[in-house]
Amino acid sequence: MAEFCVAELACALGLTARAGRLLLGDAVELSHRLPRVWERLQAGDLPAWRARRVAQQTVPLPPDGAAYVDQHVEAVAHRVGPAQLGRLVDEARVRHDPEAAEELRQARLGARHLDIGVHDVRADGTVAVEGVLDLADALDLEHAVRREAQALAALGCMAPLAVRRSMAAGQIARGDTPLDLVLTVHVAASALAADAAPGELARVDGVPGFVSAAQVREWCGRPDARVLVRPVVDADQHVSVDAYEVSDRLRHLTGLRDVTCVFPWCTHHADRCDRDHVVPEAEGGATCSCNVAPLCRRHHRHKTHGRWRYRVVDPGTYLWTSPHGYVFLRDHTGTRDVTATAGAPAAHPAPAALALAAAPRLSAPEEPSGDRASAA
Template identity: 40%
Template sequence: MDLGTDTRSDRALLSDLSEGVKVRQAALVKEWIDIATWATRNIVTSPEQAATIVDGIIDTGVPIAGAGAPLVSEFNLMELIAVLGRSPDGGRAYVGRIIECAWRLPNIYAAVVEGRLEPWRAERIADLTHPLNAEAAAFVDRQLAAVGGVGWAQLERLVQEAVIRFDPERAEAERQAANEELFVDVHLDQIDQHGRVRVDATVDAADGHDVDQALNRRAIQRGKLGDDSSLGVRRARSLGDIARQDLSLDLLFTDEETGEVVAQSPGRKVELSVHITDTTLTSDDEDNPFANPVGRWDQGRAPISIAQIKEWLRARDTTIIVRPVIDLADCVPVDSYEIPDRIRRRVELRDHQCRFPSCPKQATACDLDHAKPHGQGGVTCPCNLVPLCRRHHRAKTHSRWRYTIVLPGHYLWTSPNDRHFLVGPDGTRALDPPRSPDPDE
């Protein structure tokens, strides 16, 4: 496209953009209405058939919308989400917010349909009201209809008021449970291209003060010893110093039942999986244009430079665990239904994640499904095993979702209404062209 040939003035360009925003908003509102209509046609009465939200890898059993909203079919929802092109968890949350508004927040839903409230704002409100009982949610809906737009802080206070007013037992339980929500998360599955991860934490205020003081003290010491990095960088590196000081200790544990004393070896533990290709062995040759100086950290599912790997392995007191080479093309079946660890490892390294359309769940957290059931002659072999998370394993087993292995690592899925999705190393691709809702067209 030659951008220089566009002769529209800025005024005309902005006018076209404004019109585009209106068209996009209208399409989104229609999507809301269509999803609400879909929900009325896919209501179930049994909790076992209902779609529920997911917290991490655990199915909470909590419906995707709040109390008083209808339960919708879990398996039919999978097809809707696939058609919408959303991820399984994100799609469930999105549809749940629309159902929350349509049934429990009628004033909010009407404001969206009439164009008085942006859908994304309504989704935020639905997230806050989802845990409320029906009476509290109705109170929030009435208050927002009466006062119009409010800021997020005011909205959160309004929700808290609703909880205290209409669900005092829950309010008190939440107050007492607050200190049970302390956590420290090191996001090792989200490593970036520079070998960095994010650390999130909510800690006791006194503990937070001590950590802050310890990091400052070590950062100052690093500066005096010649580290000319910024204070923030020195504080970050000091956190690793504190951790390695703990890892350098010989830790003893006593089994209370047997009395056995176990000594835990000091230092960092590294299991190194080297993925070898026809270019890997020549990656040290700077003159070779096909050299491949890139590794991959399986846990983080990210490319890592060879220099970064060397730096990690050279850390003091590091133990390296060496495993035999795994040939992913190897196909040696076993007679039993149970899957040996060596075969599971091959399948996980081949597919990396759940093979249902758009599902990001890591293969290490999935079941391995026999593509051809074992009871029907299907072998327990990498060529007949496919990683599916528990939810999508159930969909394949108990609903009309089906897949066919096209090639190793490539799967053709068919939805209950005959929509087709090709899942492979490059992601998910919908194969069906858009169709008219009118069968006569």
């Protein structure tokens, strides 16, 4: 576009030249490389600040990467949070620009640090600790701190959990606790080969998002690492038990298949979820892989006491109905609002349109602080 038109447009809108450039840059990114998000913005059911946040994240991506984000964020653009959007952009970068992704990974590894403020002691004798760690190191540290905090409670320590965690760090530093830590990673065997193609991804149990296979190869190459290779579990197999209690095998299988709580939009990891009988046992429901799904405790209560209902379409695919008739389809790709196609009353409004502006304006107000919305 013409160089000097930016300043004129910015003045007409009451913006600085820099703000005008950013505004036009976001508009170009949306209209040319994010057509699905742009269409929602033009339709008036997506706030401008949310559309602009997506555009600002996708600018460094190649066209295929931007299209990947556009496809996967379209349905949840009205609610996706910064963390989830960041993970999606990182995934697009690894899939469609692996060289840039590897450069960024190495740069981030170079930024690791751990600062213990022993030279800035507070009057009450405490110091601040802050750092950036490798994921494997962070998970090992988290597991150790959690276990030691639990041990302190078992020994009679009445301090709050946060205080016990801080005490646990000292116990670990003094070598007062044995460590036997495990990192479970799901990755294709081909991704671990030295000549693996770039862009391979892996998933770490209990952690949102993904890591690159290159990172997994580094972990496996550490001299103190012991690697145990387990065979792939077929998530489509049928497992049944003749009891109400869910067996460890069935719990593991449903966790691998569904990954998270299967309530619409929930991202609570399956390892920390209850196992729910979709059709209750009292109504003839079996304890089997086609009738058991992970639900976090809160959403388990919604289903049991809150008049939410769901059914299994296929193993891993669930159709939910809310107390007021909203209908959501949840599968391995996330959650979709299918109220309009499920025969709901015509007067029933779409959830995405409940609190949106009447017309889109790219110069919408700043994003409200503290927004913690999440998406599957």
